[in-house]
Amino acid sequence: MTVPAPAADGLPTRVRIHEVGARDGLQNEKATVPTEVKAEFVRRLADAGLTTIEATSFVHPKWVPQLADAEALFPQVADLPVDLPVLVPNERGLDRALALGARRVAVFASATESFAKANLNRTVDEALAMFDPVVTRAKADGVQVRGYLSMCFGDPWEGPVPLPQVVRVCRALLDMGCDELSLGDTIGVATPGHVQALLTALNEAGVPTPALGVHFHDTYGQALANTLAALRHGVTTVDASAGGLGGCPYAKSATGNLATEDLVWMLRGLGIDTGVDLGRLVATSAWMADHLGRPSPSRTVRALSHKEQ
Amino acid sequence: MTVPAPAADGLPTRVRIHEVGARDGLQNEKATVPTEVKAEFVRRLADAGLTTIEATSFVHPKWVPQLADAEALFPQVADLPVDLPVLVPNERGLDRALALGARRVAVFASATESFAKANLNRTVDEALAMFDPVVTRAKADGVQVRGYLSMCFGDPWEGPVPLPQVVRVCRALLDMGCDELSLGDTIGVATPGHVQALLTALNEAGVPTPALGVHFHDTYGQALANTLAALRHGVTTVDASAGGLGGCPYAKSATGNLATEDLVWMLRGLGIDTGVDLGRLVATSAWMADHLGRPSPSRTVRALSHKEQ
Numbered sequence: 001m002t003v004p005a006p007a008a009d010g011l012p013t014r015v016r017i018h019e020v021g022a023r024d025g026l027q028n029e030k031a032t033v034p035t036e037v038k039a040e041f042v043r044r045l046a047d048a049g050l051t052t053i054e055a056t057s058f059v060h061p062k063w064v065p066q067l068a069d070a071e072a073l074f075p076q077v078a079d080l081p082v083d084l085p086v087l088v089p090n091e092r093g094l095d096r097a098l099a100l101g102a103r104r105v106a107v108f109a110s111a112t113e114s115f116a117k118a119n120l121n122r123t124v125d126e127a128l129a130m131f132d133p134v135v136t137r138a139k140a141d142g143v144q145v146r147g148y149l150s151m152c153f154g155d156p157w158e159g160p161v162p163l164p165q166v167v168r169v170c171r172a173l174l175d176m177g178c179d180e181l182s183l184g185d186t187i188g189v190a191t192p193g194h195v196q197a198l199l200t201a202l203n204e205a206g207v208p209t210p211a212l213g214v215h216f217h218d219t220y221g222q223a224l225a226n227t228l229a230a231l232r233h234g235v236t237t238v239d240a241s242a243g244g245l246g247g248c249p250y251a252k253s254a255t256g257n258l259a260t261e262d263l264v265w266m267l268r269g270l271g272i273d274t275g276v277d278l279g280r281l282v283a284t285s286a287w288m289a290d291h292l293g294r295p296s297p298s299r300t301v302r303a304l305s306h307k308e309q
Numbered sequence: 310m311t312v313p314a315p316a317a318d319g320l321p322t323r324v325r326i327h328e329v330g331a332r333d334g335l336q337n338e339k340a341t342v343p344t345e346v347k348a349e350f351v352r353r354l355a356d357a358g359l360t361t362i363e364a365t366s367f368v369h370p371k372w373v374p375q376l377a378d379a380e381a382l383f384p385q386v387a388d389l390p391v392d393l394p395v396l397v398p399n400e401r402g403l404d405r406a407l408a409l410g411a412r413r414v415a416v417f418a419s420a421t422e423s424f425a426k427a428n429l430n431r432t433v434d435e436a437l438a439m440f441d442p443v444v445t446r447a448k449a450d451g452v453q454v455r456g457y458l459s460m461c462f463g464d465p466w467e468g469p470v471p472l473p474q475v476v477r478v479c480r481a482l483l484d485m486g487c488d489e490l491s492l493g494d495t496i497g498v499a500t501p502g503h504v505q506a507l508l509t510a511l512n513e514a515g516v517p518t519p520a521l522g523v524h525f526h527d528t529y530g531q532a533l534a535n536t537l538a539a540l541r542h543g544v545t546t547v548d549a550s551a552g553g554l555g556g557c558p559y560a561k562s563a564t565g566n567l568a569t570e571d572l573v574w575m576l577r578g579l580g581i582d583t584g585v586d587l588g589r590l591v592a593t594s595a596w597m598a599d600h601l602g603r604p605s606p607s608r609t610v611r612a613l614s615h616k617e618q
Contacts, residue, residue, distance in 0.1 A: 009505075188612070191578025192537055196318075221527075221571035221608040222578075224534040228501055256608065262530035269500025269531075299530040299565065303497070 011231050014273045016052060017260060018146075018182070018213055018239045019045055021288075023054040023087060025245025025257060027066045031292050035069045039076035041288055045242060046082045048280035050260075054106070055084045058093035074100045085146055089120075094134045098141060105138050106146040106182075107131040109173060111166045114157035115150055115186070128172050139177045147178035148215070152198060153190035163201040170207055181212055182239055185226065188219025188256050192229035199233045213237035216258050218244070223258035224266055231272075238263060243285025244297035259298030261285060279304075320540050323582045325361060326569060327455075327491070327522055327548045328354055330597075332363040332396060334554025334566060336375045340601050344378045348385040350597055354551060355389045357589035359569075363415070364393045367402035383409045394455060398429075403443050407450065414447050415455040415491075416440040418482060420475045423466035424459055424495070437481050448486045456487035457524070461507060463498035472510040479516055490521055491548055494535065497528025497565050501538035508542045522546035525567050527553070532567035533575055540581075547572060552594025553606035568607030570594060588613075 022042050026033055033041075038056075045053050055077055061068030070086070077084060078101060085104035088094045097105055109127055110116040116124045131147075138145050151158075152166045170181055183198065195214070203209060214230045214237070216223035227238055244259035264276050282304045289296040296302060331351050335342055342350075347365075354362050364386055370377030379395070386393060387410060394413035397403045406414055418436055419425040425433045440456075447454050460467075461475045479490055492507065504523070512518060523539045523546070525532035536547055553568035573585050591613045598605040605611060 011502075189578075191575050193320075193579045218530075218608060219612050220574045221533055221568065222575055224530055225537045225575055228534045228537055256612075259530065265529045266500050266531055266534055269498075270502045299527060303528050303565075 011270055011272060012234065012236045013271075014236065015231070015267055016237050017050060017263065017274055017276065018085075018237055019050045019053045019242060019260060020215075020239050020257065021045070021242035021245040021260065021285075023057050023067065024239075025241040025243075027057060027064045028246035028257075029066065029292060032066050033291060035072045035076070037288075037291055038069070038073050041242075041284065042073075042077045042084075043080065044280070044284040044287070046080045048284055049274070049276040050082065050242075050281075051275060052083045052085065053080075055086055057087035057089075058096045059087060059089045060092075071096065071100065074102065085144075087148075088134060088138075090130055091134055091137070094138060098138075098143070102143070104144045104146070105134075106148055107134055107173075107178070108148040108150065109169060110150045111161055111169050112151040112155040112158050114155055118157075119150070124169060128169070128176070131173075132176055135173075135177045144180075145178050146180045146182060146213075147173035147176075148182045148184060149173065150184045150186045152183045153185045153194055154187055156187055163198055166198060167201050167205045167207075170202055171205060174207060174211060179211070180237065181207075182215045182237075183212060184215040185217055185222075188217035188222060190216065190226050191222055192225050195226045195229040196233060199230065199235065209234040210236070213239060215239035217256040218258055219256035223256075224262060227258070227263065227266070231270075242281060243288055243301050245285075245288065256297075259285075259296070259300065261298045261300035261304075265300045320579055320581060321543065321545045322580075323545065324540070324576055325546050326359060326572065326583055326585065327394075327546055328359045328362045328551060328569060329524075329548050329566065330354070330551035330554040330569065330594075332366050332376065333548075334550040334552075336366060336373045337555035337566075338375065338601060341375050342600060344381045344385070346597075346600055347378070347382050350551075350593070351382075351386045351393075352389065353589070353593040353596070355391045357593055358583070358585040359391065359551075359590075360584060361392045361394065362389075364395055366396035366398075367405045368396060368398045369401075380405065380409065383411065394453075396457075397443060397447075399439055400443055400446070403447060407447075407452070411452070413453045413455070414443075415457055416443055416482075416487070417457045417459070418478060419459045420470055420478050421460040421464040421467050423464055427466075428459070433478060437478070437485070440482075441485055444482075444486045453489075454487045455489045455491060455522075456482035456485075457491045457493060458482065459493045459495045461492045461499075462494045462503055463496055465496055472507055475507060476510050476514045476516075479511055480514060483516060483520065488520070489546065490516075491524045491546075492521060493524040494526055494531075497526035497531060499525065499535050500531055501534050504535045504538040505542060508539065508544065518543040519545070522548060524548035526565040527567050527571075528565035532565075533571060536567070536572065536575070540579075551590060552597055552610050554594075554597065565606075568594075568605070568609065570607045570609035570613075574609045
């Protein structure tokens with residue numbers, strides 16, 4: 001169905017989707033996907049019009065066995081005419097990424113002490129100190145750096161996260177040299193007013209909106225409403241995971257990544273350009289769901305796949 | 310987790326949830342639920358703080374066998390201190406409802422000819438003519454009347470529905486005497502700009518916002534973002550289905566009713582009062598999901614139920 005695109009007051013005309021399915025998605029799936037399938041997945045995502053595709057992670061395989069094939073995968077997709085950021089946890093990871101010619105990297109910080117301890121076994125400041133040489137060296141090499149920030153809204157141990165606490169870590173990441181931040185609602189508890197409040201607090205602290213991306217989870221179904229609030233604030237970089245990978249609704253451990261297709265459906269309806277061909281993207285996610293042996297958690301993928309049958 | 314409630318500019322301070330799970334939800338479930346379980350369900354919904362609970366339908370049992378027990382059910386819940394609207398398709402249905410003491414009824418119109426034909430076997434105007442004596446007689450009896458309007462945004466056969474077409478049927482229902490309309494996105498294709506455009510067009514045609522409720526489906530995951538757009542426009546009546554009943558994600562026929570819990574999570578986060586106790590509501594939907602023998606499609610129900618285990 002062709003969807004009408006009524007004038008959407010105060011919204012951007014174009015949004016860049018930062019596609020995280022191949023990294024954030026697959027690292028949270030139980031099944032380990034063969035390297036060739038991952039490479040085909042990234043190629044299909046590029047073919048569907050996505051221009052920023054996070055390809056893999058150079059975290060130690062002990063922590064993320066699903067992405068242990070980073071060295072084998074990256075060269076298979078490096079020639080694609082798209083941006084292919086990769087996650088690097090430390091200098092060792094950066095070395096591995098640079099050796100393969102990666103031109104965009106991302107570090108993964110936490111806004112809360114509890115999650116920094118649980119995920120990185122460090123305090124927030126110790127983690128920032130670990131990232132400092134990574135960012136400095138990457139920038140010296142002309143490599144773009146994204147700073148992920150987890151638990152920007154709520155934390156499973158600490159509850160709601162105070163805005164000044166998030167602002168402080170954002171400032172530290174930008175001062176370190178990060179080109180862009182991704183504000184993560186890792187446990188999916190945020191609501192639109194909270195999103196608006198955080199973005200405003202960041203602006204008041206001198207952080208410009210163009211440096212901010214948003215990364216919402218659908219754990220409580222709030223991701224698109226939160227995205228709408230961020231768009232109204234002027235945000236034009238939105239993270240999403242093709243087919244909702246990493247957020248399987250059938251597992252108790254569902255992280256609930258926002259599905260790229262659900263996002264594209266909304267943006268298309270709002271008349272906001274993304275460059276994405278929704279039909280190709282749905283076909284890609286349906287194909288990956290087959291590989292994983294379970295239906296996609298994306299509502300749009302389910303609706304459009306059923307229609308085709 | 311206690312969720313902060315930052316000031317939400319331009320949003321209402323209170324929203325009335327029109328709970329449709331017992332009617333719209335159960336009539337779309339495959340399993341037929343025993344009358345005693347339905348009555349217990351309605352009682353639990355009232356106990357959770359919902360104040361408008363659509364109880365059942367007086368459609369001929371041939372069309373909706375799941376609700377064939379309307380006569381047996383209604384007296385079991387009639388004493389609850391909440392509003393209990395019931396669906397009446399025609400004068401025969403109205404007679405049945407009035408005989409049981411119903412004080413609120415609803416008629417079910419279509420904005421498109423294709424759906425009027427498919428659902429009511431009438432043209433749009435023939436259906437309106439059928440409702441006219443229903444509304445007139447109900448109003449003469451002091452009974453409040455809600456007018457549902459299906460396919461206000463997209464239609465599976467006709468595609469996008471022109472705004473003037475929707476406005477015309479809305480005007481006809483209000484002129485007939487309906488106290489309130491429920492604008493239905495029956496196939497879930499709407500996006501926030503389209504919602505804003507329809508509400509604006511209705512205002513321009515003299516329809517005041519307080520007469521409008523919204524009824525969104527999550528078929529493409531858009532229901533909460535659309536709700537946010539409606540709230541920003543001043544809408545304060547929102548339809549939702551406890552546990553997402555009627556929108557099973559495991560069935561191809563998923564209609565995708567917005568889950569009341571996902572709505573309450575957002576409204577609570579926005580500092581908007583609903584009077585609903587989310588914990589009790591989640592427990593009720595988890596209990597009903599057990600009766601139906603499958604998990605709730607509500608993301609919030611799944612997230613909070615898992616947490617409790």
